[in-house]
Amino acid sequence: MQITIRKWKQTDAADLAAALSNQNILNNLRDGLPYPYTEKDAEKYISFTLNSDPNDTFAFAIDVDGKAVGSIGAFRQGNIHCRTAELGYYLAEEYWGKGIMTSAVKQLCEKLFAETDLIRIFAEPFSYNAGSRRVLEKAGFQLEGIMKNNAFKNGKVLDMALYAYTRDTL
Numbered sequence: 001m002q003i004t005i006r007k008w009k010q011t012d013a014a015d016l017a018a019a020l021s022n023q024n025i026l027n028n029l030r031d032g033l034p035y036p037y038t039e040k041d042a043e044k045y046i047s048f049t050l051n052s053d054p055n056d057t058f059a060f061a062i063d064v065d066g067k068a069v070g071s072i073g074a075f076r077q078g079n080i081h082c083r084t085a086e087l088g089y090y091l092a093e094e095y096w097g098k099g100i101m102t103s104a105v106k107q108l109c110e111k112l113f114a115e116t117d118l119i120r121i122f123a124e125p126f127s128y129n130a131g132s133r134r135v136l137e138k139a140g141f142q143l144e145g146i147m148k149n150n151a152f153k154n155g156k157v158l159d160m161a162l163y164a165y166t167r168d169t170l
């Protein structure tokens with residue numbers, strides 16, 4: 001299995017829509033994505049990634065043997081946080097549990113620290129999201145704390161876990 005991260009292509013829209021139009025994925029993300037998530041929605045997102053500032057938005061398709069099976073992105077923050085980026089990701093459900101996201105997160109972090117001035121990459125999974133937390137830990141992220149009552153999602157108050165991967169700035 002060849003796992004790479006690469007730029008999105010408009011021809012990935014059908015694969016992206018098929019992957020993301022899934023409540024088991026959407027339940028673990030922030031609100032705001034439509035359900036069902038259509039090919040048109042996917043086309044809009046792909047256009048956004050291709051037209052955004054490449055120094056601020058680092059958004060990639062996760063490619064397994066030539067097919068887009070997931071999404072990973074790091075988004076530069078503003079103001080005094082301008083050298084930090086928030087990481088987000090998801091994988092089509094049929095590909096879960098094969099080590100794909102661990103590989104994708106490692107690849108993106110390596111690329112960001114090699115090619116940008118970023119000094120901190122952080123992620124905020126819901127505390128209960130054991131799979132995502134394990135991915136971050138395996139990719140070298142440190143748990144910095146639990147943010148109590150940090151989200152209201154699907155009618156429930158949820159804690160979130162703050163993880164960061166930092167570059168040595170000395």
Ligand SMILES: CC(C)(COP(=O)(O)OP(=O)(O)OC[C@H]1O[C@@H](n2cnc3c(N)ncnc32)[C@H](O)[C@@H]1OP(=O)(O)O)[C@@H](O)C(=O)NCCC(=O)NCCS
Pocket residue numbers: 024025026028029089090091092095096097098099100101102103123124125126129130131132134135138
């Ligand atoms: C979370 C997610 C990205 C994991 O991706 P994945 O490719 O299946 O993860 P990996 O196969 O690389 O697994 C990494 C580790 O996590 C563990 N893991 C994966 N899913 C798990 C789960 N649901 N519960 C407990 N452990 C889990 C694996 O066993 C592995 O650990 P190990 O090597 O010690 O056995 C994927 O399940 C997903 O897309 N979920 C929905 C969206 C989401 O939660 N996005 C993150 C929002 S913060």
